[in-house]
Amino acid sequence: MTAMRLAACLLAATALGGCAKPGNFEWGTYDESLYEYYRDSGNLDQLTAELERLSVAYEITSPPELGDLLTEAASPDRTTRHRAIKQAGQAFQPLDTGPAARLAPGLIAELGYLYLDAGNPQKAIALFKREKRNWPEAAYFMDVMIQVAKGPDKSTAGDVQALDAEAARLGTEQGK
Amino acid sequence: MIRRLILACALMAGPSACATVAPQPKNYEAFATAEPHSILVVPAINRSTDALAADYLLTTIARPLANRGYYVFPLNLVKRVLEDDGLSDANMVHAADPPHLGQLFGADAILYVTIEKWTAEYIVIDTAVTVDISYVLKETSGGQVIWQHRQVAQYKANNAPPTGLVELVAQVIVAAIVKAAPDYVGTARKANAAAFGTPQQGLPPGPHYRGPHDIMVQ
Numbered sequence: 001m002t003a004m005r006l007a008a009c010l011l012a013a014t015a016l017g018g019c020a021k022p023g024n025f026e027w028g029t030y031d032e033s034l035y036e037y038y039r040d041s042g043n044l045d046q047l048t049a050e051l052e053r054l055s056v057a058y059e060i061t062s063p064p065e066l067g068d069l070l071t072e073a074a075s076p077d078r079t080t081r082h083r084a085i086k087q088a089g090q091a092f093q094p095l096d097t098g099p100a101a102r103l104a105p106g107l108i109a110e111l112g113y114l115y116l117d118a119g120n121p122q123k124a125i126a127l128f129k130r131e132k133r134n135w136p137e138a139a140y141f142m143d144v145m146i147q148v149a150k151g152p153d154k155s156t157a158g159d160v161q162a163l164d165a166e167a168a169r170l171g172t173e174q175g176k
Numbered sequence: 177m178i179r180r181l182i183l184a185c186a187l188m189a190g191p192s193a194c195a196t197v198a199p200q201p202k203n204y205e206a207f208a209t210a211e212p213h214s215i216l217v218v219p220a221i222n223r224s225t226d227a228l229a230a231d232y233l234l235t236t237i238a239r240p241l242a243n244r245g246y247y248v249f250p251l252n253l254v255k256r257v258l259e260d261d262g263l264s265d266a267n268m269v270h271a272a273d274p275p276h277l278g279q280l281f282g283a284d285a286i287l288y289v290t291i292e293k294w295t296a297e298y299i300v301i302d303t304a305v306t307v308d309i310s311y312v313l314k315e316t317s318g319g320q321v322i323w324q325h326r327q328v329a330q331y332k333a334n335n336a337p338p339t340g341l342v343e344l345v346a347q348v349i350v351a352a353i354v355k356a357a358p359d360y361v362g363t364a365r366k367a368n369a370a371a372f373g374t375p376q377q378g379l380p381p382g383p384h385y386r387g388p389h390d391i392m393v394q
Contacts, residue, residue, distance in 0.1 A: 024239075024243045024386075025242055025243060027239055030238075030239075031235045031236060031238065031239055032235075034234075034235040034251070034252060035232060035235040035236075035361060037252075038228070038231040038232060038234075038235060039228070039232075074282075076279070076282075078278075078279070078282075078316070078317060081282060082211075082213070082284065085213050085214070086211070086213065086383075089213070089383045089384075092384070096384045096385075096386050097386050097387075101386075104238070104239070104242055105242050105246075105247045105248055105384075106238065106242070106247075106248055106249060106250035106251070106253075107250070109250040109253055110250040110251075110252055110253055112253075113250065113252065113253040113256060117256070131250075135247050137213050137214035137247035137282075137284075138214075138247065138249070138282075139282070140281070140282025141249065141281045141282050141283075144281075145253075
């Protein structure tokens with residue numbers, strides 16, 4: 001069993017040039033690259049390049065088809081969302097426990113934001129959709145981000161009415 | 177070092193004096209009820225004097241947290257969205273109502289991280305880095321705390337005392353290099369690993385957990 005796992009891992013390593021430790025997702029040098037970017041914003045290109053590399057190397061070609069479940073996972077109602085995400089989890093079980101490590105959550109969306117910020121909303125939308133299909137937990141937020149990317153004023157990346165409204169509500173609460 | 181420890185133990189009265197006191201296992205009832213699938217990590221409150229500590233710490237959180245089996249919202253994206261909406265102040269975000277904050281992102285739970293200490297002490301040929309972090313996880317339906325932990329991690333560049341002049345010189349050189357860049361981030365990683373992964377203290381494995389099965393109670 002262990003030998004088989006090791007063999008599978010070695011195979012994956014040959015194919016992808018990396019081998020995640022058992023029990024872990026595939027991260028590449030995401031955290032180190034993010035650190036370098038926070039240390040010096042001139043290092044943004046390295047972060048983008050690493051996320052691009054990972055997005056190609058670890059693409060899930062056919063994520064489970066969730067149909068209505070994915071719509072429910074994106075519901076603004078917390079209970080509906082939670083139930084759908086829990087149910088969808090079963091469909092993702094083979095990916096979670098398969099021989100090759102899955103790309104870590106959030107990384108495709110991180111890359112999407114970098115594209116959005118760089119003035120490429122089309123690429124951003126494609127990546128936000130991909131994050132949503134790979135991770136139903138992100139469905140609601142990714143729908144928001146897709147709206148942001150489609151938004152009327154694409155130059156002000158990150159601004160969205162829905163978020164603004166929530167933020168304003170939070171601000172009011174702070175004032176109380 | 178070990179010999180000194182043994183000696184210290186021998187000097188103590190009872191044999192039980194040597195055993196480290198195991199902390200009480202945590203109560204995971206509220207955690208199990210909330211059953212979080214996704215965790216939103218908001219920017220850290222920084223009580224240290226290092227202005228960049230909060231950003232640096234943020235870069236170390238996603239990996240150990242997600243590897244525990246949870247969907248962790250993209251850290252940089254979340255940070256930028258909050259900033260764009262005038263919520264760049266960590267104190268303000270931490271004080272906000274968890275259900276409302278959770279609704280912004282569709283998150284099941286929110287992790288609030290506070291840096292209590294982020295320091296480096298230089299002792300002749302050594303550098304001791306100390307990182308002290310508190311973690312609070314709240315669910316987003318009622319804002320109840322479902323897990324909390326405080327973790328101190330330390331890093332010392334030199335563990336063994338020098339045995340000769342050559343070695344002493346070598347260590348001074350090493351210390352000089354380390355002094356230029358104390359490994360805060362590595363120390364923070366140690367703190368995170370201990371905080372999330374310690375059985376009966378850390379986070380129970382989440383829905384995407386893929387082993388190793390170091391089973392935590394319940």
